[in-house]
Amino acid sequence: MDWSHSSGENRIPTRTLVLYVSFLALDILIIVSELIAGRIDQLLLSVPIAIMLLIAIITDRKVAHVPPLLIMLMVFTLLVVVISNQFRDAHAFISIFSSILTGVCLMLMGQVVVYTMMHSSPEKEQDNKSFVYMAAFGIAMTVQLLMFVAQITYYHFQQNTEFEIWIITTYVIYSIVGALITMFLSELGVDRFIINSGLNKSMEAYTGGSYSNERAKEEALAIIASGESEKLEFKSTITTNIQTGENDKRMEKAVLKTIVAFLNTTGGILMIGVSDDGSIYGVDEKEFDSRDKMNLHFTHMISSKIGDEFFPYISFRVIDMEDGKAIIRVDCARCKKPVFLKDGKVEEFYVRSGPSSVMLTGSNLVNYVNNKSTKDKMSIVRKIEEFEE
Incomplete structure (x- = not known):
């Protein structure tokens, strides 16, 4: 490059x-x-x-x-x-x-x-x-x-x-x-x-934005080209249901579910504004008054549904792509402490299994959290998937 x-x-x-x-x-x-x-x-x-x-x-x-x-x-x-x-x-x-x-x-x-x-x-x-x-x-x-x-x-x-x-x-x-x-x-x-x-943050400030965005864009395109995996997932929007064009809280939950799953497993990257096939759809920035408002909304989503204490494990930035489109790259690091997604009065626990996020409950959740072996943890997830099939 x-x-x-x-x-x-x-x-x-x-x-x-x-x-x-x-x-x-x-x-x-x-x-x-x-x-x-x-x-x-x-x-x-x-x-x-x-x-x-x-x-x-x-x-x-x-x-x-x-x-x-x-x-x-x-x-x-x-x-x-x-x-x-x-x-x-x-x-x-x-x-x-x-x-x-x-x-x-x-x-x-x-x-x-x-x-x-x-x-x-x-x-x-x-x-x-x-x-x-x-x-x-x-x-x-x-x-x-x-x-x-x-x-x-x-x-x-x-x-x-x-x-x-x-x-x-x-x-x-x-x-x-x-x-x-x-x-x-x-x-x-x-x-x-x-x-x-x-x-990261200071380098972006010092470079005046144009160079750092160009580099971030090239890195993002290279990552997207590799396709979805256990450590990489694509989401088309933050809040907009692309089928109906309406704001849909389920879209937000899908984004947060992926972040929680990454935190609970081995970390990973979430690209928002990218379709499942890897094409650049563009994050739904127009649903917000400004980019700052979009960033603030995304930060509030994480704060209210996951928790402020997990911000050290999460970083995100908006990357300008071609044709006036933008994506959000979210980098998640593995967290040793169990991370839950708050959905009303319920707290849900997700982990990654291949290119998808799986929810664990009951004894499976207890065994997963208490187990120190990564191999044994993955065997628990596979058993759940086989049972659901």
């Missing part, structure tokens, strides 16, 4: 650019003052921050953008490290806190690198989380090790005072603790909040 684009389409907004340049200037000032003072403790964070800021400022964004939330967190951590160095002897807690935060930042930075190399995001790699964590931890610890060796070498050859290696060793240990804490928090969805929102 050709992702080429003109430079004018991908400028970072002025305010964001000013903020990043200010952060970079502050970071360089800290690096210079650190070297002048004969210390390199803060380089563990200040150097990676400088690199990430430079990438964020000058990159042509052919790959995932550096998450702004991560940059904010790293700059905040750097300031905490600077403060902790000033009060190291008087306030040991600040030093411990800054070391743990450093580990958190390095681990998140490692995850960004891994996801970027995989051209993916947290919500799409639920089944490969162990690999992502191991690779990210390896990157974080490599940075730690390099800086650890650099500090030992620097203080050994450049300083006349006695160097206490146990101090840096303690910082490294607490940083490892921070990295492990990040793994735990990532399981709770923090990585999706910090990394995924930065990789």
Whole structure:
């Protein structure tokens, strides 16, 4: 695919650019003052921050953008490290806190690198989380090790005072603790909040819309061409019954049922505005006063019928296609917690089985939720399908 684009389409907004340049200037000032003072403790964070800021400022964004939330967190951590160095002897807690935060930042930075190399995001790699964590931890610890060796070498050859290696060793240990804490928090969805929102939403804002929509359109067409499957389903509309032309709540339920089924199984992609045969029908945008109203309605559907707590597992965007048509791409990640669809006073549980969504009830539902084996879960679904046939 050709992702080429003109430079004018991908400028970072002025305010964001000013903020990043200010952060970079502050970071360089800290690096210079650190070297002048004969210390390199803060380089563990200040150097990676400088690199990430430079990438964020000058990159042509052919790959995932550096998450702004991560940059904010790293700059905040750097300031905490600077403060902790000033009060190291008087306030040991600040030093411990800054070391743990450093580990958190390095681990998140490692995850960004891994996801970027995989051209993916947290919500799409639920089944490969162990690999992502191991690779990210390896990157974080490599940075730690390099800086650890650099500090030992620097203080050994450049300083006349006695160097206490146990101090840096303690910082490294607490940083490892921070990295492990990040793994735990990532399981709770923090990585999706910090990394995924930065990789997707901010990239769309920075690219001015045209480039990101073109890329999203090409990706959508490639996905649609593969046809419906366990991880891909098409729906023609959000609310409109194409047979009658009237608004029909059953259409909304069909959309929500698919989302719930994806969340309860292995995740997947729902394309709204696409017919069963893969042709672009176009989402029923004209039923709403504006695109914003349509997005708000769709968000309310998820909030009221599925629940706000599951938004970290769901992301969607409107993609403009040819002939003035648009589709909605909904990406769903696997959720370890059971997800139910609220239908009046009844809560329904759906899972994916091939290219369709199946409702589980009674003992089948209990067995499915309690069973840890994916193979056994699928056997329960198959038995239900055979019984219904």
